[in-house]
Amino acid sequence: MASNSITALFRPDEFFGEHSNEEAALGLPLGIVCIYSLLSAVAGYQMAALMAPMYDVALEGYGGVITIFGAIGGFIGGIIVWIVASVIFYLISMAFHGEGSVKKVLEAVGYGMAPLIAAAAIGIAYLVMIGDQVVAPVIHDIMDPTAVEQATELFLNQPVMADFTLLQTFLSVVFMIWAANIWYYGIRHARNLTTRDAGITVIIPVVIYLIIVIASYGVF
Template sequence: MAESILTALFKPDEFFEEQSKKEASLSIPLGIICVYALLSGIAGYQMAVLMAPMYEIIAEGYGEIIAIFGAIGGFIGAALTWVVVSVIFFLLSMLFRGEGSMKKVLEAVGYGFTPLIAVAGIGVVYLAMIADQIQVTVVHDIMDPGAIEAAMGEFMAQPAMQEYTLLITVISVIFFIWAANIWYFGIRHARNLTARDAGITVLIPVAIYLIFIIITSGVFV
């Protein structure tokens, strides 16, 4: 398993060319997604714990429940991302008369999530390191959107959270480019596409997403 993952990471063209001759197998990709989803769930739990005091007036005693929902949301969201990305690549490749099953696409996309495990892991570690530096403004009126927006603004404007946002944005861009390289070769072989068609199928959606996260993060504005 480790050899397959390493080959996919550093020799994706060679790896997926060989995989295209075999039946699709989701065992390793599913394991990769489970690790990524688990780390995302931990990050969701951490963030929910940090933000729970913001709503302590109306949710007193329910902080742990809020944190658990944060963890569940992080886990499910990460797993759904795998499916959504796979569907997007599959549908776009249909424009170029791509061949190959959806299962093959899920396999290729799953391997491509390996670099993103590093992003999730670094985020978890860094959040744990800065947790004691975070202060939260209590929202006294949950029905007041302005109060919630102001509290969230103060939360994200703290130096520790700004550093966290910058770190996650930078490493997300770096590791998403790595993931895109894996997806490019994976989809090219999984759907039997030309280099041009695989590039359009994979690189354009990834570029749009990266531009989106850079803009919405606000770290370079």
């Protein structure tokens, strides 16, 4: 199983070509998705824990609830990425008369999420290192949207969090490009597409996603 993952990571064309005529095996891809989702849960917990002191006055005693929701949201988010990406690739490839099953697409997308595990792990490690340097502005009135917005901006714009935002942007771009390379070959073989059609199916959604990510992080 480990050799399968390594081949999919570094020689995706060879890997998916060899398995193109086999039934979809979701065991390992699902494991990859679960690992990514668990790491996303940890990251969600970390961010929620860092932000929880902001609500100590307005929502006294609810810090634990906030962190739990952060973890749950992170885990569910990881699963959603897998499902949504698979649906998008499947629907776009329908325009090119793709022939493979939804399960084959889920399999390919699951393998392609392996690089995202590294991105999540690096982000978690960085948050561990900077955790004691983060200052959380206190929100006194949760019903005041202006106060909440200002406190959130202060939290995110402090130097240590600004550096984290930049790191996240960099990681998102680099590892998503790696994932897209795996998805390209995976979808091409899973749906029996031409090189051009597979490129359109995968590259366009990924480019749109990266533009949104970079723009939302305020890089440009």
